């Protein structure tokens with residue numbers, strides 16, 4: 001016991017999340033440059049790296065930029081890391097595919113954190129397929145220790161085979177914590193830059209040669225995949241085996257105890273020989289993996305190639321049903337109930353089995369009042385949505401950030417949200433479309449400041465250029481709030497908290513060619529109301545900037561307010577702001593939770609009978 | 619398929635509550651204490667969207683060998699609920715002889731404070747089905763009036779749950795010192811909170 005304590009105190013052992021372990025692994029591997037755009041569940045990787053003085057770390061404006069920064073660093077001799085959430089890699093897909101051709105010189109590790117079950121994402125894509133289509137080696141750790149070890153090894157593989165390495169995490173790995181043995185940083189020498197256009201310039205004539213070379217690198221990687229300890233067998237008995245990767249391997253270990261299990265730490269290139277060796281003597285193989293049937297498809301292709309008849313049970317393709325759920329996050333009991341249901345031949349996959357405890361309960365758990373995420377007390381976005389929602393004849397397109405919550409009751413002032421930046425571009429498309437029908441509807445796009453720098457600004461340039469009349473609201477809370485307050489070009493600070501140029505949003509928008517730009521303080525209700533009215537009335541493209549820092553970020557607290565119960569007429573106006581600090585009493589009158597209220601004053605300004613005041617002031 | 623019992627029994631502890639209550643901090647303390655006791659530890663939590671006033675949970679598993687980071691339903695030995703409704707929400711995780719420890723103070727969910735739904739009497743419902751296996755603790759009250767810092771509510775709850783954790787007091791205290799390292803005043807307050815939680819449980823069981 002004291003031995004453990006000593007290790008903890010001397011920094012040789014720590015409980016790390018998967019993300020912290022990836023960062024630690026990169027640091028130990030001597031990484032020099034890290035670039036990312038935040039996104040749950042990947043954010044803490046570069047956030048952790050930014051605290052190491054030896055690592056240049058940045059929040060890039062978007063993922064494409066981040067990957068190009070990391071690639072530039074790698075081809076000029078520094079070990080580099082890129083990290084994003086799964087959808088972020090879509091944004092960076094263009095450089096990703098070409099980077100397989102150019103190769104890297106110094107190690108480049110591309111971390112993708114996927115989100116099975118969509119804990120905080122708009123979709124559930126499986127980025128292991130990027131390894132297949134972009135032709136990259138793929139590593140998939142299954143716990144924190146492996147996350148650290150594999151990240152280190154990934155840099156070596158990247159250099160040995162001159163190719164970026166894709167490392168796949170998932171929410172459960174990224175955000176689970178487990179003890180990790182820590183080691184020192186290895187200072188790898190800087191390899192420097194060497195001019196080599198035929199490698200780094202993908203003109204078709206060069207790219208065709210690199211394509212052939214890539215095939216050779218992949219073949220060498222296939223051999224590596226067949227020999228590496230990352231792919232190993234957990235011995236067991238019987239004619240039924242299991243193949244699994246990532247966190248799913250941990251679940252498989254619990255559900256299929258005693259069975260032989262092939263654990264794939266490096267599923268791509270597919271270790272065909274090792275898999276064939278594992279299959280010897282097996283009649284049936286369960287493939288346990290999260291999100292899509294990636295290993296399953298590769299396995300079925302291999303069996304077809306070899307003319308082997310082994311029953312493969314996994315998720316199945318479209319039209320097929322297997323024992324492993326097709327979507328949603330896996331867990332031990334979900335896997336177990338699905339496998340049991342499948343083996344019993346039950347038609348419904350989601351088990352209807354309920355515990356006796358559940359039957360005895362007085363209230364149905366699924367009918368309990370939920371706790372949906374809400375805009376925080378004092379959120380600067382609230383007033384804009386409150387006023388926008390009053391316009392019944394406008395279309396409001398939205399975007400991704402805390403402010404997407406403006407779509408939910410009681411505010412309900414947003415109708416679309418597809419991907420970052422899509423508010424402006426889709427508004428433009430809607431306007432042009434309705435014009436074809438002879439309708440001149442006002443279309444308002446609502447976008448956050450970080451999202452605007454990420455991919456909104458290009459859409460706005462497009463709208464100005466293509467004679468759009470859309471209205472754009474930029475919610476400038478001076479930080480990337482959604483993912484936990486990361487810096488961006490409008491904050492005046494870098495990821496390493498150094499001072500830097502602060503982009504002037506108003507000037508930027510004007511420079512693009514927007515003639516009507518209105519700036520309001522969203523805590524000033526009258527100003528916000530007038531600003532929105534002016535924007536909507538304007539005959540032409542108009543931009544409204546609602547500017548005030550996120551109260552959580554600057555720890556804004558002016559003291560709580562209270563409702564004068566005698567004056568309150570129970571009109572419900574303040575309740576309709578949807579502030580978590582305001583609640584309804586039995587008689588319909590309002591009251592304020594003073595532990596939650598930060599004194600933004602919005603409710604006081606709209607109260608028709610002046611019943612709301614700061615505590616202690618009338 | 620074989621049954622799911624690992625060779626060596628794994629301790630499964632689920633901590634639940636509302637965003638901002640210190641669920642994650644509490645699970646940090648428990649997992650650190652388990653590590654100091656020489657166990658393998660895995661802990662899982664929810665970040666991001668779910669934290670904006672939402673329901674928060676953290677799974678902690680420790681023992682000789684731990685596989686996955688998630689507790690299967692029906693296998694939690696202990697649920698520590700920093701808020702009663704949240705305790706009820708995760709009841710399916712409780713094992714047939716598991717114990718649930720709840721703070722009695724309610725935090726109203728939006729549908730309740732907007733006047734659309736009632737807050738069900740979950741405390742009574744829990745007592746009805748679980749009897750002595752549901753323990754209700756005035757942890758927020760103790761944190762506010764006896765410790766003088768409402769943020770120590772989670773550690774009062776830890777004190778009240780300590781008996782069921784199979785962790786040595788010494789290791790728990792060391793874990794608190796490690797988790798709050800450098801903040802002497804906070805550590806002291808949390809030691810007091812731990813002590814008061816333990817004492818309350820003693821009283822309850824007499």
Ligand SMILES: Cc1ncc(C[n+]2csc(CCOP(=O)(O)OP(=O)(O)O)c2C)c(N)n1
Pocket residue numbers: 037038039040063085087088091400401402403420447448449450451452475477479480481482483
């Ligand atoms: C391509 C992509 N990258 C990252 C994310 C994760 N993400 C969603 S919104 C957002 C930023 C939101 O910041 P901002 O626009 O300033 O709005 P706020 O949350 O501050 O209101 C991020 C990083 C994503 N959904 N998609």
